[in-house]
Amino acid sequence: MDFVADLISSCRQGLAAFAAQPGALPVALFFAGLAGSVTHCIGMCGPFVLGQVMADAERGPAGRYGEWRRLAGAALVPYHLGRLTTYTALGAVASSVTAIFTSTAVFAWLAGLLLIAAACLMVLQAFGLSMGTYSPLSAGLARLAGPLSSSHHPLARYALGVVLGFLPCGLLYGALAAAAGTASARHGAFVMAAFAAGTVPALIAVGWGGLIIRRHLQSVTRWIAAPLLIANALIMLSLAGRYF
Numbered sequence: 001m002d003f004v005a006d007l008i009s010s011c012r013q014g015l016a017a018f019a020a021q022p023g024a025l026p027v028a029l030f031f032a033g034l035a036g037s038v039t040h041c042i043g044m045c046g047p048f049v050l051g052q053v054m055a056d057a058e059r060g061p062a063g064r065y066g067e068w069r070r071l072a073g074a075a076l077v078p079y080h081l082g083r084l085t086t087y088t089a090l091g092a093v094a095s096s097v098t099a100i101f102t103s104t105a106v107f108a109w110l111a112g113l114l115l116i117a118a119a120c121l122m123v124l125q126a127f128g129l130s131m132g133t134y135s136p137l138s139a140g141l142a143r144l145a146g147p148l149s150s151s152h153h154p155l156a157r158y159a160l161g162v163v164l165g166f167l168p169c170g171l172l173y174g175a176l177a178a179a180a181g182t183a184s185a186r187h188g189a190f191v192m193a194a195f196a197a198g199t200v201p202a203l204i205a206v207g208w209g210g211l212i213i214r215r216h217l218q219s220v221t222r223w224i225a226a227p228l229l230i231a232n233a234l235i236m237l238s239l240a241g242r243y244f
Contacts, residue, residue: 024235025182026194029175032232033198035225036125036171041199042206045164049207051149052076052157076207078154080200082161087175087196088189090165094180095188102183112243114181119236121174126229138167165196178236 033041053076098114101107141163148160175195179188 025178025239026191028232028235029178029191029195030198031228032122032171032175033195034201035198035228035232037199037202039128039225039229040125040169040171042202044167044169045203046206048145048149048160048164049076049079049203052079052160053207055150055152075204076157078157079161080196080203082158082163083165083199084161084193084196085158086162086165087172087192090176091179091188091190091192091195092185093188094176095182095191096185098180099183099185107183108243111181111183112240114177115236115240115243118174118177118181119233119240121170121177122229122233122236125171125174126226126233141167181239 098107098110101110145160145163148156148163151157151160175192179191179195182188182191
């Protein structure tokens with residue numbers, strides 16, 4: 001029991017020390033995006049990624065869609081740039097709103113509560129309790145995104161990324177709450193850019209390996225993603241504690 005107590009204490013001290021570092025929040029949200037993309041994003045955005053890759057495969061000459069071309073096509077740079085645009089814009093807007101309160105007495109409480117909300121949403125995501133996955137907004141965005149996903153034009157794929165960046169989900173809400181707590185448009189945008197970057201590797205893997213990789217990622221990394229999201233929640237709580 002003493003060993004377990006010492007281990008818990010060491011982990012708590014390590015997370016608190018990490019949270020005190022200047023770049024803790026963007027790093028934490030990068031890993032939150034990395035973990036959350038495996039448990040959640042590949043389910044929501046995976047079909048659109050596969051749609052783009054399959055459109056490229058059908059367009060190319062028969063028998064010439066080799067592994068290198070498949071890997072290059074799976075990167076889907078315009079699509080991910082579109083998602084990055086939406087996420088950074090949302091982060092800038094959310095943090096600009098809270099910046100209005102920086103000179104007021106309630107700012108510390110507001111920033112702290114936003115980080116606590118972010119922590120709670122990370123925990124919910126860790127246990128597979130998604131929020132806002134199915135809603136009229138997500139259905140409308142999916143209908144809008146459908147034609148774009150089959151287009152080969154880079155601008156259409158960029159537009160697809162922009163559209164899908166608005167898909168509502170608990171993971172996105174948590175990242176936005178954390179970004180809003182910075183009360184700085186520049187910092188909020190940077191934090192959300194880090195989150196967006198974290199979601200990219202899993203989607204590239206799905207684009208390259210298809211449904212088999214999608215199922216494999218979800219089953220193999222489930223036990224890694226949940227503890228990572230919980231660790232991120234603890235970091236958010238440590239950051240929140242600095243405001244109270």
